[in-house]
Amino acid sequence: MPHPDATHGDCANTTTLYGRARVSAQRAAIAEVVPLMRGAFTAEDLHRAVAAHTPGIGLATIYRAIAAMQEAGALASVGERDGSALLAACARNDHHHHLVCTGCGRVVGIECPIDEATLNAAEREGHLVTSHQIVLYGLCSRCRQREGA
Amino acid sequence: MPHPDATHGDCANTTTLYGRARVSAQRAAIAEVVPLMRGAFTAEDLHRAVAAHTPGIGLATIYRAIAAMQEAGALASVGERDGSALLAACARNDHHHHLVCTGCGRVVGIECPIDEATLNAAEREGHLVTSHQIVLYGLCSRCRQREGA
DNA sequence: TCGCGAAGTGAGAATAGTTCTCACTTAGGA
DNA sequence: TCCTAAGTGAGAACTATTCTCACTTCGCGA
Ligand SMILES: [Mn+2]
Ligand SMILES: [Mn+2]
Ligand SMILES: [Zn+2]
Ligand SMILES: [Zn+2]
Numbered sequence: 005m006p007h008p009d010a011t012h013g014d015c016a017n018t019t020t021l022y023g024r025a026r027v028s029a030q031r032a033a034i035a036e037v038v039p040l041m042r043g044a045f046t047a048e049d050l051h052r053a054v055a056a057h058t059p060g061i062g063l064a065t066i067y068r069a070i071a072a073m074q075e076a077g078a079l080a081s082v083g084e085r086d087g088s089a090l091l092a093a094c095a096r097n098d099h100h101h102h103l104v105c106t107g108c109g110r111v112v113g114i115e116c117p118i119d120e121a122t123l124n125a126a127e128r129e130g131h132l133v134t135s136h137q138i139v140l141y142g143l144c145s146r147c148r149q150r151e152g153a
Numbered sequence: 154m155p156h157p158d159a160t161h162g163d164c165a166n167t168t169t170l171y172g173r174a175r176v177s178a179q180r181a182a183i184a185e186v187v188p189l190m191r192g193a194f195t196a197e198d199l200h201r202a203v204a205a206h207t208p209g210i211g212l213a214t215i216y217r218a219i220a221a222m223q224e225a226g227a228l229a230s231v232g233e234r235d236g237s238a239l240l241a242a243c244a245r246n247d248h249h250h251h252l253v254c255t256g257c258g259r260v261v262g263i264e265c266p267i268d269e270a271t272l273n274a275a276e277r278e279g280h281l282v283t284s285h286q287i288v289l290y291g292l293c294s295r296c297r298q299r300e301g302a
Numbered sequence: 303t304c305g306c307g308a309a310g311t312g313a314g315a316a317t318a319g320t321t322c323t324c325a326c327t328t329a330g331g332a
Numbered sequence: 333t334c335c336t337a338a339g340t341g342a343g344a345a346c347t348a349t350t351c352t353c354a355c356t357t358c359g360c361g362a
């Protein structure tokens with residue numbers, strides 16, 4: 005029976021976030037903030053958010069944690085904005101893609117649209133598809149209302 | 154009846170490549186090289202290829218011509234490699250996407266796989282899809298043979 | 303054909319997101 | 333508890349791309 009004291013142990017399932025990588029105090033702090041990030045964010049966004057609770061944390065540490073989380077599949081790359089890579093926390097572990105609201109950054113998962121027909125078309129061209137990169141952009145209902153479109 | 158002399162006029166239909174933008178001697182030279190580029194290439198690749206026939210042409214000129222050709226829809230962005238944007242000449246003017254061979258850079262066009270089901274799924278989440286970015290990666294038949302996979 | 307003004311050019315500086323270096327600390331398995 | 337590979341922070345470095353600026357030129361209109 006585990007001790008109910010929540011101040012110890014894998015708060016916010018750091019194993020899911022970081023895989024087999026070590027969990028430093030900094031990464032634990034990052035692990036608490038990442039699930040709170042609403043929608044897509046940049047490395048600098050995350051740095052700012054984490055630094056609010058953990059002053060002095062280095063930007064390089066953020067980048068290294070991001071790399072570890074991407075490695076572990078807990079963080080997805082969802083395009084870019086103004087030259088900065090956009091990221092999104094992702095709890096799903098099946099194959100899917102992301103739809104990003106260009107108004108507010110909200111992110112939802114989308115089933116992979118690549119079907120047999122597409123793969124067959126590629127094969128007809130002589131190509132064997134090994135990977136793909138898909139990001140959809142749009143407007144969430146709230147942003148559509150706000151813009152009155 | 155047009156004069157058959159091919160050394161004058163819009164060689165390699167520069168209007169298609171550059172749209173309404175001006176066609177300088179440098180852009181004319183670029184227009185001759187772009188259709189010869191095999192598969193995906195970077196700005197530096199193009200610069201090197203053009204400079205072989207037009208020494209001294211500036212890299213900034215290449216970037217500006219690329220921007221104009223993308224604007225005109227004659228050049229497509231097909232992902233990146235080692236931090237550099239990958240481009241591909243594209244003659245089609247219908248909506249489609251690209252499949253890039255990770256071995257040799259060969260590029261083929263692919264029909265858009267996004268169907269009603271995907272759009273409906275997005276709508277069910279409250280989102281209206283306004284655009285999307287899709288690139289497929291794979292191996293062409295020649296590269297598969299070479300790698301013996 | 304001529305003139306003019308906006309667009310393009312080239313060299314190099316600037317920008318900026320990301321990665322790297324290095325001395326130091328620390329997580330976590332043995 | 334020890335040991336060491338992994339992580340950290342500050343700042344330098346990297347580098348693809350964009351910008352600046354003085355100069356040239358394309359191409360339209362008179
Ligand atoms: Mn997801
Ligand atoms: Mn194409
Ligand atoms: Zn929104
Ligand atoms: Zn190939």
